[in-house]
Amino acid sequence: GENVEQHPSTLSVQEGDSAVIKCTYSDSASNYFPWYKQELGKRPQLIIDIRSNVGEKKDQRIAVTLNKTAKHFSLHITETQPEDSAVYFCAAIGNFGNEKLTFGTGTRLTIIP
Amino acid sequence: GAVVSQHPSRVICKSGTSVKIECRSLDFQATTMFWYRQFPKQSLMLMATSNEGSKATYEQGVEKDKFLINHASLTLSTLTVTSAHPEDSSFYICSSEQGFNYGYTFGSGTRLTVV
Numbered sequence: 001g002e003n004v005e006q007h008p009s010t011l012s013v014q015e016g017d018s019a020v021i022k023c024t025y026s027d028s029a030s031n032y033f034p035w036y037k038q039e040l041g042k043r044p045q046l047i048i049d050i051r052s053n054v055g056e057k058k059d060q061r062i063a064v065t066l067n068k069t070a071k072h073f074s075l076h077i078t079e080t081q082p083e084d085s086a087v088y089f090c091a092a093i094g095n096f097g098n099e100k101l102t103f104g105t106g107t108r109l110t111i112i113p
Numbered sequence: 114g115a116v117v118s119q120h121p122s123r124v125i126c127k128s129g130t131s132v133k134i135e136c137r138s139l140d141f142q143a144t145t146m147f148w149y150r151q152f153p154k155q156s157l158m159l160m161a162t163s164n165e166g167s168k169a170t171y172e173q174g175v176e177k178d179k180f181l182i183n184h185a186s187l188t189l190s191t192l193t194v195t196s197a198h199p200e201d202s203s204f205y206i207c208s209s210e211q212g213f214n215y216g217y218t219f220g221s222g223t224r225l226t227v228v
Contacts, residue, residue: 034217043206043219044157089156099210100147101217103156 002027002094006104014112019080021107023090024072032093033073034101035064037086044089048075077109085111115141115211119220126197126227134192134223136207143209146190147217148182151204163190197227 003026013019025033031052036044050057050064050073057064061080066073077084090104116139126132136146145164149157161177163169163184171177181193190209194201206222 041204041222041224043221045219046217049216099145100159100162101208102159105156108154 002030002092002102004090004092004102004104006090006107008107009105010108010110012110012112013080015080015082017080019075019077019084019109019111021075021088021090021109022072023074023092023104024070025092025102026071027092027094028068028071030092030094033064033066034091035062035075036089036091036103038089038106039086047088080111082111082113085109115139115209115216115218117143117207117209117218117220119207119223121223122221123224124226126225128198128227129196131193131195132197132225134194134205134207134225136190136192136209136220138188138209138218141209141211142187143190144187145210146184147208147210148180148190148192149206149208151206151222153204157206160192194225197225199227201225202227 006023034049035047037047038044048059048062048064050066061078063076088107091101118137120135148160150160151157159172160175161169161171161182163182165184165187169182184190204222207220208217
């Protein structure tokens with residue numbers, strides 16, 4: 001099955017700086033890669049996603065890049081703000097009719113005011 | 114967007130009792146519902162996948178007789194934790210896919226505490 005690794009597990013950045021979180025996946029047939037933000041005790045919220053036919057996608061301060069050859073994708077948050085502090089999860093969907101999400105281990109992002 | 118309503122949000126039960134968690138899709142038909150469990154400071158781990166009108170598929174290591182899943186309609190899936198024990202205390206969350214667009218919607222989660 002699919003295996004998703006995520007790094008780093010914790011990340012602290014100064015407010016206004018950029019944050020980068022990286023994930024790798026094992027199933028070369030995976031074709032959908034969402035990123036979720038989860039605040040304590042709440043549901044994961046989709047913040048951005050990318051499909052395998054696209055290399056990069058941007059939405060305001062958030063961007064995701066995908067390298068299919070290397071089987072890795074990254075989340076980039078620019079101009080970080082205190083409200084960006086949360087746990088971020090990457091995920092991937094395997095193919096062959098298996099559409100269950102496999103999550104990375106999560107990154108606890110702390111923005112230092 | 115699509116909404117999955119999950120209840121209860123918090124429940125405290127005594128060891129040995131059963132707890133039912135409901136997830137309802139409010140504005141779409143949830144053919145498939147995924148049930149996850151999340152322990153503190155850990156990732157979401159898939160427990161089982163339920164499809165409307167058929168038996169759920171459980172992940173390796175998940176006891177199907179302990180975690181009963183029912184998906185009797187396209188808008189309702191339930192997870193019953195039977196004979197709950199303190200080690201079952203966790204955050205349980207459901208999710209459904211929105212079909213071809215591959216979008217996933219999550220319920221608000223249920224914090225189960227077994228005392």
